[in-house]
Amino acid sequence: MNYREKSNISQKSGTKEKGYYIYCILQGSTALIEDHKGIDGIGKLFLKNYRNLTAVVSEVELDTFKAQIAAVGEEIDREWIEEKAQTHEKIVERLMKENALLPARFCSIVRKKEDIIAYMADNYHEYERALERLKGREEWGVKAYFSFEKFKQFIIDNTPEIRERREMLAFMSIKATFLIQRKIDNLIKEHMDKRLQGIIPHIVEILRDASEQESIGAAEIINQEQVDNSLLFKASYLVEKNLFPAFNHKLHKLSAELEPEGMTLVVSGPWPPYSFVEDKKNSDLERSLVRMLFPIRLAGKN
Amino acid sequence: MMEAVRDKNDRSSLVDVIDRLLDKGLVINADITVSVAGVELLGVKVRAALASFATAAKYGLEFPSGTDYQTEAWRVAQAGVETCPQCGKEVSKEELLTECCPWCGWISAKAELRLKEREIAEMQRISAPIPPMLQR
Numbered sequence: 001m002n003y004r005e006k007s008n009i010s011q012k013s014g015t016k017e018k019g020y021y022i023y024c025i026l027q028g029s030t031a032l033i034e035d036h037k038g039i040d041g042i043g044k045l046f047l048k049n050y051r052n053l054t055a056v057v058s059e060v061e062l063d064t065f066k067a068q069i070a071a072v073g074e075e076i077d078r079e080w081i082e083e084k085a086q087t088h089e090k091i092v093e094r095l096m097k098e099n100a101l102l103p104a105r106f107c108s109i110v111r112k113k114e115d116i117i118a119y120m121a122d123n124y125h126e127y128e129r130a131l132e133r134l135k136g137r138e139e140w141g142v143k144a145y146f147s148f149e150k151f152k153q154f155i156i157d158n159t160p161e162i163r164e165r166r167e168m169l170a171f172m173s174i175k176a177t178f179l180i181q182r183k184i185d186n187l188i189k190e191h192m193d194k195r196l197q198g199i200i201p202h203i204v205e206i207l208r209d210a211s212e213q214e215s216i217g218a219a220e221i222i223n224q225e226q227v228d229n230s231l232l233f234k235a236s237y238l239v240e241k242n243l244f245p246a247f248n249h250k251l252h253k254l255s256a257e258l259e260p261e262g263m264t265l266v267v268s269g270p271w272p273p274y275s276f277v278e279d280k281k282n283s284d285l286e287r288s289l290v291r292m293l294f295p296i297r298l299a300g301k302n
Numbered sequence: 303m304m305e306a307v308r309d310k311n312d313r314s315s316l317v318d319v320i321d322r323l324l325d326k327g328l329v330i331n332a333d334i335t336v337s338v339a340g341v342e343l344l345g346v347k348v349r350a351a352l353a354s355f356a357t358a359a360k361y362g363l364e365f366p367s368g369t370d371y372q373t374e375a376w377r378v379a380q381a382g383v384e385t386c387p388q389c390g391k392e393v394s395k396e397e398l399l400t401e402c403c404p405w406c407g408w409i410s411a412k413a414e415l416r417l418k419e420r421e422i423a424e425m426q427r428i429s430a431p432i433p434p435m436l437q438r
Contacts, residue, residue, distance in 0.1 A: 089319045089323060274322040
């Protein structure tokens with residue numbers, strides 16, 4: 001049973017509890033949302049203001065979402081997730097063109113309109129700071145894919161030690177060939193491991209210089225080397241809009257440098273700043289300060 | 303060379319969208335908080351399903367009717383991989399059993415036997431004396 005059928009059941013049974021789907025929080029008290037429909041294609045987008053913050057929301061039927069979420073344990077409705085995630089993203093992207101915003105996570109729904117205000121009031125200063133930090137900046141995604149065969153060939157061709165040994169093979173007996181071949185295989189592996197360890201820090205270093213902030217995803221551990229195009233590196237970068245040409249230039253240079261080694265760099269964006277809504281560095285600092293100023297005293301100790 | 307900035311209708315772009323929306327973004331303590339847990343559950347479930355398919359393929363178990371056996375994923379699952387007893391890396395079963403481990407050079411008893419047979423055959427070929435008229 002898919003979400004549409006589930007939704008029909010809830011409609012038939014007459015339960016039509018409403019909720020408010022939050023897409024993002026904007027800076028300022030006005031935003032152009034025209035006559036756009038929300039995530040379910042029915043409820044219209046509207047704004048909810050609190051001081052200098054504005055939440056973009058739409059009314060949704062809670063049952064549709066609840067039914068889908070409840071279904072997660074039973075079946076995978078990828079179609080539903082894909083369709084709704086794309087709609088959510090399109091709405092936020094349209095708003096991103098003219099506003100500094102904090103994109104909300106998928107399926108953030110509250111029951112009452114007042115809850116939206118209460119939520120913005122509770123986090124007002126934190127959101128204001130985050131919006132100031134993100135103003136005029138965009139998120140770009142960078143992924144590096146790895147071709148095992150191409151990389152191996154590059155190592156063979158560019159390591160004199162390996163090349164010489166391979167040339168020697170032609171003049172040897174089968175038994176000696178076998179031993180030398182083993183030695184060559186070990187050398188190839190050794191050089192590949194060494195180079196692989198250096199590639200990610202190299203990418204990080206180059207792109208760190210060209211961006212304001214980075215969010216590096218968990219790198220895939222390559223344990224199935226024979227599989228081509230495994231994801232070697234995944235990261236998001238926060239880049240000032242007018243500095244993007246410089247970032248892009250560095251990426252192209254890096255790509256040209258790594259391409260002969262079997263690495264393919266793919267860039268995507270601009271994205272709403274999903275990876276940078278939380279200022280981890282500052283919140284850690286704040287937490288440490290609070291701990292320093294107001295140390296927790298254990299019972300029985302002064 | 304580097305690939306172009308995303309085409310919004312591209313399939314890989316959809317993966318990026320989902321990757322970001324489900325895992326990142328402003329976490330609002332909304333009423334439907336289950337969604338986050340649900341979504342994480344979903345990812346795990348997809349991976350679990352893929353793993354069980356590969357395992358089932360390995361042991362030749364039957365799949366539900368309608369399964370497409372012509373896909374690349376199916377072919378890969380059927381080909382099978384084996385763990386090298388020496389270095390512990392996963393390598394093609396065929397290569398490991400008939401040749402050697404491409405990483406550490408470990409040779410199976412079967413491959414070693416084959417190598418010895420080849421060696422003997424080679425020795426036999428060159429053991430016959432070369433007639434003086436053919437010698438340079």
